[in-house]
Amino acid sequence: MRYRFCSSTVLLLVALISFLLSTPLFAQADPTIETVAWLRYLPLDSKAAMNYEKLPRASVLFGKSPVLDSARQELAIGVEKMLGRTLKSSGGIKGSVIVLGTARDLHDVAPSLRLASSLEADGYWLTTTELGHAECLVITAANDRGVLYGVFALLSKIARGESIIGINEVQNPYAPIRWVNQWDNLDGRIERGYGGPSILFADGKVRADLTRAGEYARLLASIGINGCTINNVNAAPGVLEDDFIAQAKRVADVFRPWGVQMSMSVDLSSPKLIGGLDTFDPVDPRVAEWWRKKVDGIYRQIPDFGGFVVKADSEGRSGPSAYGRTHADAANVIARALKPHGGVVFYRAFVYNHHLDWRDPKNDRAKAAYDNFYPLDGKFDDNAVVQIKNGPIDFQVREPVSPLFGGLRRTNEAIELQITQEYTGQQKHLCFLVPMWKEVLDFDMRVDGGSTPVKDLVSGRVFHRRVGGFVGVANVGLDANWMGSPLALANLYGFGRLAWNPGLSSKTIIDEWTRLTFGSDPLVVRTIANLQLSSWQVYESYTGPLGAGTLTNIVGNHYDPGPASSEGNGWGQWHRADHQGIGMDRTMATGTGYIGQYPTEVQKIYESLVACPDNLLLFFHHVPYTYALHSGKTVIQHVYDSHYEGAERAHDFVAEWKTLEGRVDPERYRDILARFEFQAGEAVKWRDAI
Numbered sequence: 001m002r003y004r005f006c007s008s009t010v011l012l013l014v015a016l017i018s019f020l021l022s023t024p025l026f027a028q029a030d031p032t033i034e035t036v037a038w039l040r041y042l043p044l045d046s047k048a049a050m051n052y053e054k055l056p057r058a059s060v061l062f063g064k065s066p067v068l069d070s071a072r073q074e075l076a077i078g079v080e081k082m083l084g085r086t087l088k089s090s091g092g093i094k095g096s097v098i099v100l101g102t103a104r105d106l107h108d109v110a111p112s113l114r115l116a117s118s119l120e121a122d123g124y125w126l127t128t129t130e131l132g133h134a135e136c137l138v139i140t141a142a143n144d145r146g147v148l149y150g151v152f153a154l155l156s157k158i159a160r161g162e163s164i165i166g167i168n169e170v171q172n173p174y175a176p177i178r179w180v181n182q183w184d185n186l187d188g189r190i191e192r193g194y195g196g197p198s199i200l201f202a203d204g205k206v207r208a209d210l211t212r213a214g215e216y217a218r219l220l221a222s223i224g225i226n227g228c229t230i231n232n233v234n235a236a237p238g239v240l241e242d243d244f245i246a247q248a249k250r251v252a253d254v255f256r257p258w259g260v261q262m263s264m265s266v267d268l269s270s271p272k273l274i275g276g277l278d279t280f281d282p283v284d285p286r287v288a289e290w291w292r293k294k295v296d297g298i299y300r301q302i303p304d305f306g307g308f309v310v311k312a313d314s315e316g317r318s319g320p321s322a323y324g325r326t327h328a329d330a331a332n333v334i335a336r337a338l339k340p341h342g343g344v345v346f347y348r349a350f351v352y353n354h355h356l357d358w359r360d361p362k363n364d365r366a367k368a369a370y371d372n373f374y375p376l377d378g379k380f381d382d383n384a385v386v387q388i389k390n391g392p393i394d395f396q397v398r399e400p401v402s403p404l405f406g407g408l409r410r411t412n413e414a415i416e417l418q419i420t421q422e423y424t425g426q427q428k429h430l431c432f433l434v435p436m437w438k439e440v441l442d443f444d445m446r447v448d449g450g451s452t453p454v455k456d457l458v459s460g461r462v463f464h465r466r467v468g469g470f471v472g473v474a475n476v477g478l479d480a481n482w483m484g485s486p487l488a489l490a491n492l493y494g495f496g497r498l499a500w501n502p503g504l505s506s507k508t509i510i511d512e513w514t515r516l517t518f519g520s521d522p523l524v525v526r527t528i529a530n531l532q533l534s535s536w537q538v539y540e541s542y543t544g545p546l547g548a549g550t551l552t553n554i555v556g557n558h559y560d561p562g563p564a565s566s567e568g569n570g571w572g573q574w575h576r577a578d579h580q581g582i583g584m585d586r587t588m589a590t591g592t593g594y595i596g597q598y599p600t601e602v603q604k605i606y607e608s609l610v611a612c613p614d615n616l617l618l619f620f621h622h623v624p625y626t627y628a629l630h631s632g633k634t635v636i637q638h639v640y641d642s643h644y645e646g647a648e649r650a651h652d653f654v655a656e657w658k659t660l661e662g663r664v665d666p667e668r669y670r671d672i673l674a675r676f677e678f679q680a681g682e683a684v685k686w687r688d689a690i
């Protein structure tokens, strides 16, 4: 008896151990892609399904390409899951069908179709019309990608219960560039990634199983994102080795059916580091030749390769300064290699000296991007894009917009937003960033005294840039919910939606995302919207109010409170707090002069203590703690109150979430509850530390 007991225990243990060993550390997504983020396609209840009774039971696709095949397949999956119907494939327009195809491909079969307004690349048109004596639903576009986007738009409407009766809707994207950057290292770790290891790389190679990468491309396509840079901006030179390019080709292959162009970050010194040259001087003809051959080789394997991202002369990276050359020289040598293939180089404006002398009150990291790039305006080739972070420092919880957006007139530009929450709670705190991004994109730079919101500067509506747009640093990982917290995915969704249409309100975006992700229970939709929409301000209130920056440990994890870490070093994230006052004097009159980089009307707002908004006061001015804000409170009282109020609000999040018990599936309910409870504790820690 005793012996039998032991042996079964051993067997149990063996079974348990082998189970644990076979269980991956991070849950793999369901390969049937059933519950991928917001693409859940939950079955509609019979009443809601009635609204789609008239949806044709068959589809017909004109044209042939991997992207069009994805479109048809996605439509079938979505309809099957939500409406429980199998969409038949029809050989032609016979009876009532859903017609898919580009305007060119539909021209002969449906000559009666006349576009209400013009379709741009990637835009789509959903319309109900009579073809061959039957009412058809047409999803058409200028290109294949547009047809796919039209399918996703239709499915999103069905998932959210929106009527499609008599639909006639044209949608064009705001800008051609709608890209994400992944800061993945080849060893599988992700720089500032909080959602598990890389979906792309492990052990110095591209992963053997790229299922998740394919699912990622599908997710990106569903929100209109058309490009993805796969590796860290602090690029490993090895990515340009022939052997690695052959591996990267596999990533491009899984992205392609979703219309997502693959691109890579590269090290400017690659010609020397891996190319066998004794120089990487961008104006040396041997260097130009090296880039040309390298790029030709890439395009032979990856014909739709998107291009390169370059971080140079920043945070210890090599750059053109090594040879006394400019950033335009560096960008152009690469741009010229890409040009014959239609590729683009994104040259990052995040260039600064991280050994600044902090004792000099005139030094200011915030000035660096403008100082470096403004003098080069007009010197970049037309397939080079200067990629500019939204603020002049580094994704802090609140910054003014970078003055460089208004400074460049004859240079393509793109805005870089950070979806991964490096300085905004690292997905352990809820921080829905769409309201912040909207403030940035809507900010009117008043270039030449006219209306020039940032969204129009970067999209090329002002100054007619050839290309431009939006880049988001996403850093999704292998975690089951991609970004660590299920609620953090709203930022990825929101980035895509804003890049498509920055006019959408934060409320609309969160409402869409919640319905797609959690269903349409009104209490769930309302509660999640309230939580998300207040979360940025709550996080700001207990971490860094009044524009002082995020007072995190900037030399360590960028997460915990560490206000002292900002001072006494060359990183330049100074707030100049001492026992009497706080804030960086960036005025033209007495400070670093940074404000002088803005157009005149904006200068007037920030230079004057009276006009400067409270929420950016300490970014622009050094004031005593007793200084009275517009609210009437002193600075010190505000800092005190805001930390207490913020911690209370974070505490309330727990109770608000608890109202959803039984309305959200138990797994996500518990996961998110634990995160809110943790955040409430962290907020108290922040409050007391500051």
Ligand code: GCU
Pocket (backbone or CB within 6 Å): 191, 192, 233, 234, 311, 350, 394, 422
């Ligand atoms: C931040 C971040 C770095 C990153 C850098 C960049 O400083 O902390 O990890 O490399 O931005 O954007 O290049």
